[in-house]
Amino acid sequence: MADTTPxxxxxxxxxxxxxxxxxxxxxxxxAANETDALGxxxxxxxxxxxxxxxxxxxxxxxxxxxxxxxxxxxxEISKARKFAVESxxxxxxxxxxxxxxxxxxxxxxxxxxxxGAQATLRxxxxxxxxxxxxxIHPASGDKFDPHQHQAISVVPSENEANTxxxxxxxxxxIADRVLRPALVTVSAPK
Numbered sequence: 155m156a157d158t159t160p161x162x163x164x165x166x167x168x169x170x171x172x173x174x175x176x177x178x179x180x181x182x183x184x185a186a187n188e189t190d191a192l193g194x195x196x197x198x199x200x201x202x203x204x205x206x207x208x209x210x211x212x213x214x215x216x217x218x219x220x221x222x223x224x225x226x227x228x229x230e231i232s233k234a235r236k237f238a239v240e241s242x243x244x245x246x247x248x249x250x251x252x253x254x255x256x257x258x259x260x261x262x263x264x265x266x267x268x269x270g271a272q273a274t275l276r277x278x279x280x281x282x283x284x285x286x287x288x289x290i291h292p293a294s295g296d297k298f299d300p301h302q303h304q305a306i307s308v309v310p311s312e313n314e315a316n317t318x319x320x321x322x323x324x325x326x327x328i329a330d331r332v333l334r335p336a337l338v339t340v341s342a343p344k
Contacts, residue, residue: 245281252277282326290325290336292318302327304335311341 256262256270279289290302298305298316302325311319318338325336 242281242285245284246278249274249278249281285328287326287328287333290327290332291321292336292338294318294320298338298340302332302335303338303340305340306337307339308342309339313341315341315343317341 252270252274256267256274259266262270282288292299292303295313296318298318303318304325306322309319311317313319317340319341320339321336322339323337326333
């Protein structure tokens with residue numbers, strides 16, 4: 155009698171599963187591969203979920219740190235604004251003390267009053283200088299600068315046009331910002 159069992163090469167299922175002797179073994183191997191693939195996918199999903207949770211936690215921590223830094227900076231700015239004048243006021247206290255001491259003397263001579271006023275003025279100017287308040291006092295013949303000077307009048311002069319002739323009142327600046335321009339008279343064009 156002739157063998158009716160097809161050869162492994164004739165059966166496509168068997169050719170794909172060479173080495174397996176039965177369909178049950180083939181199905182078991184496929185199930186094992188699918189279980190293995192499912193396990194790997196689940197493991198990869200768990201790993202990605204853990205990484206996602208870690209990144210979310212890092213984001214929240216960074217956000218909280220940023221908010222804390224912003225809050226600290228706002229507090230420092232608020233304190234700086236509140237106490238910015240403290241150093242300036244502290245440097246003016248000796249000036250106030252000198253003025254009070256001068257007023258206590260009842261029988262001061264005009265010369266004593268003048269000497270006291272000069273000493274107090276020196277204290278005041280030193281306090282202003284320590285706090286970067288600089289006098290703007292242009293010399294006669296300096297070029298008129300509208301950023302630092304305010305022209306009160308224009309007068310005929312032998313000087314070149316638009317130069318300072320005289321200073322009526324000194325100006326002051328702080329950190330290159332003009333607090334008060336110097337009041338000046340300016341030479342007229344010829």
